[in-house]
Amino acid sequence: MSAERNRREGKLAAAAALALVALVSGCNVGPRYHPPTAPTSTAPAYKESSVNFKDQDGWKVASPQEAAIRGNWWEIFNEAELNTLEDQLNANNQSIQVAYQNYMAARALIAEARSQYWPTVSFNPAFSRSRSSSNTGNNNNGGNNNNSGSTSSLWALPIDVSWTPDFWGKIRNQVREAEYTAQSNAADLALEKLSMQAALAQDYFEIRGQDKLINVLDETVKADQAALDATQGAYDAGTGDYVAVVQAKSSLEAAKVSQVNASLLRAQYEHAIAMLVGKVATDFSIPVRAQIYIAPPIPLGLPSQLAERRPDVAAAERTVAAANATIGIGYGAFFPDVTLSASGALESSAFGHLFDIASRTWSVGPSVSQTLFNGWLYRAELHQYEAQYNADVATYKQTVLTAFQQVEDSLVATRNYSQQILHEQEAVKFAQQSYDLEKQRYDSGVDPYIDVVQAQTTLLGDQVTLNSLQVQEMLSAVQLVQALGGGWDASQLPTPKQTGEKVPSSVYKMQQ
Template sequence: MKYASLTLASSLVLSSCVLGPNYKTPETADLPAKFDKIPSGWKAASPADHLDRGDWWKRLGDSKLNRYMSQVESANPNAQAALARLRQSRAVTAASRVALQPALNLNGRAGSSRSSENTFRSPQAINQQGLTNDSFRLPFDLTWEIDLWGRVRREQEAVLASEQSVIASYKGVILSLQADLAQSWFSLRATDSEIEVLNETLKLRKNARDLLANRVKEGAGSDLDLARSEAELASTEADIASLRRRRAELVSGIALILGKPAQGFQIAHYPLDSEPPRVPINLPSEVLERRPDISQAERNLAAASARIGSTQAALFPKIGIDASLGLASRRAADLLETSSKTWSYGLDASVPILRRTILKADVKQAEEKYNELLEEYRQTVLTALREVDVSLSSIKWLGRQQSAVDRQAAASKKAADLSNTRFLEGLTSLLEVIDAERTRLQASRAQIQVRNERYTATIQLMKALGGSYHSPSK
């Protein structure tokens, strides 16, 4: 019968079951096979956050931006904090892996004790009073919970899924920072372009003001025209000051993303004179599966599913093995002798009786937590679909808007040139010139602003798709 307990334990392990539902990725609102108005088929969401997104920002074709992007992950404090959370989660996962293994401890002890001579005397204890006893022990103690109902295994599933959720969260932080940097960068370049246009306008208006001032001195011009010219000049200076303030804010924001102090951080003047990359409107919905937030929501759901099983297992008996093997002696010199050998082993069983109502409530809570996270997962997928749809729509209509403002800018420039010529020839008033120049300036700035909005929409699309727009299979 010496090995009866160990034999029973082995049989229990071999015949053990795992309580709770086996997790399956839930069905969600179906994703269209293509992001267009007439879907050609349907495909269920299947998170693929583990796939490499690559350096998606390189599609924007800006080498200076690429250099800044390489610093985000290592320099931004929020990115480093997210990385620290990931390391914490990995430490928890590593610790959970040993939960199925026996715990073995070496608990050596040496001590001495003396009994009192003044305690209650009895015939049986009369010879034990006032004695000093020495004790030396060197045992190995083993404890092992037999995972009969799968509680420990379900907890391990939950911990692993939680770690994967933290990984997705980390990737989401990095993706958001990269998208914020890209948007700020092209907004900065667009601001530089507007400043450039306004500086040219400022020169023209200063020349016009000086010309009118000379005419007034010569008696050939009116004070009204000069006042109007001064007003337009002041308006241009105010717009430049506003843009320079905006530029300073953007530079400061970029410094923050890069984990640098705003004081002393500078970026050289760099106008926006390029076009955003063309994006295929008919994108495969598979690219959406790389979104970190979808992966995070799905992994949270998997963890909640596993915890249903672990809470259900708490309703059943908890069985464990405890054993001890070592040496014990009253004298240190005799501790290593064979006669000092000592051992014990046995099975422990703990059956919940009075707490079953509480444990059942824990199971119900775990089930409802799963239902909550299931709806959050579905909402995340629907939000992702909306963001992609909005970005694609923006790219489409901003492209048409760009064509219109380009034509407007060309026509406005021609009208302004004609008005200036007519004014110099004395065929029209200064008011017509001012109006034409104002329209030309507005059209030029609109060109720049729409181009920047197109870059923003493209970046937002890449972010909405989890990075770039290649199919995960490629």
């Protein structure tokens, strides 16, 4: 009868626990998440887009403006060598690898949070052999009888099961917080890729600008050397003066200094690209190729779509969602934890009888844990979570505002550089004419050589300025593409379910 009653009590306790779980499993304390309202624009086009410069020559955006960049954004520049380097960067850049592993770690945290949904089962087999004292209780005879104590053995195979049901949604909020954080890390990964890709493109166009500058300086050095030879010859023949020789030497040496400095900067940009594509700078080189680039038309899309195209905006919004889930965790701390425990074991002093039915033991029962007073700690933590949520909302809105600023800045920069280039090209043309005229006047003995030096200095300055403007136009075009989010959009962000999918163990293996 006693055994039958124990079985009935056990069944009743289990049924009561399951009923309690069913009753409150739908509870989820904490605020429901609503995405914050982002600052946006209803304008049909960006303020600094080409619609404001219809009557001007120079760079213009792609038409129609509703189109957006897709896929490998760097291919818009039609530069095969840059495409190859970008492919190498995507495969070998270590900063991208760091961001990727951070995302993988965030996904692992989701699995850690979800593990709390399940019971904890432990198995602790043990064996002990002990002897009791002969000088305890009624057997205390001063130790004269060595046989009054007892020696015993105990074999035990215990299994313990404990489970804390998620009555108040605390675990669910922890899982949500981990999922949203993983989404934020996925957006950070996309942002890191875009940043590294843009840095590579900018360094590449910087190198090409240095190649063009070196070409200009090489021609200047040749012209200066020829001028020095001519003035030296005239001086040696007694038809020229030594002042012209000194001025020619000074002009030549100044050009050589600029030539060396341009070579230094080119080498540094080349080393930077080697690092970006994951190669040792000592073993990496880019062939010299002096080329002039013109920024291509860039599709802008609609201003109202900008927030959906920027990975940093997506990361900021997912951070807000995670902060909202953290508030739910804070509310859950005010409710008790109910733990359902069960244990069973096989115990016997003789191993031969360990698996007999009579050797079994068991216990089952719930427990409730609730902090009655902790100096208002939970309330303070909840206020902290709410303040952090408000700060994350402000950060999200600031990120959106910054996105619009960067697009408008890059638009006006690209447009204005193209305008300056047109004017500077005219300046170079007239400076070349001025130099040619002064050279003729000097050769005819009309003007002193200093006038030739001044004209040549002006020409070189205009040529350097033109090259710099052409490079800056390309850099601002890259910055514009980056400000528009590259070829990324919010549809590429993994869903919470996708972030929680099982990841192969090989992904987490240590790199060698």
